[in-house]
Amino acid sequence: MKPWKIALIGLGSVGRGVGKVLKGDPRFIIVAAADSKSGILDPAGIDLEAALAMKKKTGLCGDPAWSSFRIACEADYDILIEVTPTNVVTGEPALSTIKTALQRSKHVVTSNKGPVALASNELLRIAAENNVGFLYEGTVAGAVPIIRGIQYGLAGNKIKALYGVLNGTCNYILTRMKEEDLTYEQALSEARDLGYAEANPTSDVNGTDAAIKLVIIANTLLGMNVKLADVKCTGISELTVDALKMADENGRSIRLIATLNPEKNILEVSPRLLSQDNPLVVSGTLNAITVETEYAGPITFIGRGAGSVETASAILADLLFIEEKYG
Amino acid sequence: MRILRANDGQCNGTLINHVIYDNPYPFQKEELLITRGICVQKNVRTSLRLELKDKPGQLLAAIEPISKIGANVITISHQRDTKSKTGNLIVNIVISLPEARLPELIDVLRKNEVAVVRIGTEYLTCTKTFILIGHILHTDLTDTVNRIDKKNVAEVTELQLIMPGIAERSTAKLTIKAGGEAEMINAISLLKEIALEKHLLIIDEIGGDL
Numbered sequence: 001m002k003p004w005k006i007a008l009i010g011l012g013s014v015g016r017g018v019g020k021v022l023k024g025d026p027r028f029i030i031v032a033a034a035d036s037k038s039g040i041l042d043p044a045g046i047d048l049e050a051a052l053a054m055k056k057k058t059g060l061c062g063d064p065a066w067s068s069f070r071i072a073c074e075a076d077y078d079i080l081i082e083v084t085p086t087n088v089v090t091g092e093p094a095l096s097t098i099k100t101a102l103q104r105s106k107h108v109v110t111s112n113k114g115p116v117a118l119a120s121n122e123l124l125r126i127a128a129e130n131n132v133g134f135l136y137e138g139t140v141a142g143a144v145p146i147i148r149g150i151q152y153g154l155a156g157n158k159i160k161a162l163y164g165v166l167n168g169t170c171n172y173i174l175t176r177m178k179e180e181d182l183t184y185e186q187a188l189s190e191a192r193d194l195g196y197a198e199a200n201p202t203s204d205v206n207g208t209d210a211a212i213k214l215v216i217i218a219n220t221l222l223g224m225n226v227k228l229a230d231v232k233c234t235g236i237s238e239l240t241v242d243a244l245k246m247a248d249e250n251g252r253s254i255r256l257i258a259t260l261n262p263e264k265n266i267l268e269v270s271p272r273l274l275s276q277d278n279p280l281v282v283s284g285t286l287n288a289i290t291v292e293t294e295y296a297g298p299i300t301f302i303g304r305g306a307g308s309v310e311t312a313s314a315i316l317a318d319l320l321f322i323e324e325k326y327g
Numbered sequence: 328m329r330i331l332r333a334n335d336g337q338c339n340g341t342l343i344n345h346v347i348y349d350n351p352y353p354f355q356k357e358e359l360l361i362t363r364g365i366c367v368q369k370n371v372r373t374s375l376r377l378e379l380k381d382k383p384g385q386l387l388a389a390i391e392p393i394s395k396i397g398a399n400v401i402t403i404s405h406q407r408d409t410k411s412k413t414g415n416l417i418v419n420i421v422i423s424l425p426e427a428r429l430p431e432l433i434d435v436l437r438k439n440e441v442a443v444v445r446i447g448t449e450y451l452t453c454t455k456t457f458i459l460i461g462h463i464l465h466t467d468l469t470d471t472v473n474r475i476d477k478k479n480v481a482e483v484t485e486l487q488l489i490m491p492g493i494a495e496r497s498t499a500k501l502t503i504k505a506g507g508e509a510e511m512i513n514a515i516s517l518l519k520e521i522a523l524e525k526h527l528l529i530i531d532e533i534g535g536d537l
Contacts, residue, residue, distance in 0.1 A: 163533060234528070238460055238496075238528045239460065239528075240460055240491075240496060240498045242489045242491065242497075242498035243458045243460055243498045243530065246458060246487065246489070246498060246500045247458060247530075250456065250500065252456075252532070254458070254530060257533065259533075270530075271528075271530045272530060272531060272532065272533050273456065273457075273458060273530055273531065273532040273533070274532070274533050275534070278533070280533075
């Protein structure tokens, strides 16, 4: 059987992880790749390591004439993998790239939250009209299979409520504040040093990142039609060490929890008190999601919510889903 | 320790002439609502501390009369390891039933050799803990507490405050007890309103439906 031809858009951390995961896999061949300034095409298969070495040396992975959008429009591929950084305001340039690929009847797999949070209904409609797959498991909780876990694993169950630790950076900061009596600023600085927090961590610590993921879950799994502005958001930057200590003395922990309750119309991200034996009280950068269901009761998913190879694991699962369904 | 009624029997929906309380039963007269001569009894939450002999069938001897009399069991706490000084097992039960039926229940329990060692009316059975961060004292703490406190509806029952420095934000642990879920939802809503007005960060607890 002929391998699936892949166009890989984005050669950052997740793009490199995808390269690692797909290396040597006979089912897939990367025939096109693009960074933010250039692109490279080779129907026989791209040597991604050489392209990355070139990018490191020159700042470009290939020819500036081949932008990611041009690759989406003109290249010969079966599946487009879009893993560029998130833009939550417009979703661009990823949104146009994804739309174009779907309109050309190409499957799309993405870990980019922006386009999915802003336009999931439209993108899923275009995909259905063109009989192709649009999959986005990596957008929420990295390696944790929450999208397909709810969609297929819990099929038929009404989702009564969902509580999630959806941001590893915040969870790391809260864990360290409690463990080592660090102030918020000290824990954030440590998270930056270890690469768990971005140079500008605003969207993590103010709850926006978790809120975007909540919007994706609400719209794509619960049939809601909500926007980021509909999520009531409170971050962790105002938390004091005393608050974590008081919680601890009373057998509780504080975590940044994304809450979704369709019946009560609750869509919220805020620091919450939880009993220490609650499975959502995870350490470090882990993510955890408890789904309260009609028949199955509460189910909790726990795992690595970010990272290069971890997110690539979700992308690989999406690719194999496409192979099974459309192959 | 009896409630005497002119026309004894079932009180619910029945015309009565008068009600005489022969205390010390721990419930209040306001709980009995009399409308146009019809006595409508409101269920009262009552906590009972029972002591049972450590032998088979004793728990059933305690539970069965409660069920038969039509009381709703709110909570039961029974730990085999916890015993009274006399070696009896201790069971704490919170029930909800019309107050006039309580003496009848106590009589049956005692006939079943279940010792009722404590009876208390539980008005505030729903508890939630919060953490507040901000200038808690300087935004009039008394006002914050007073606005939540409503007798027999919701009350602030515990407050622990840490103030690390004059200009620094303080942190407080606040416990609210309320008469039920509806009352607690109202108290939380009020607390959130106060927090918004006084620029306090409120961290509430995940638990139950609240």
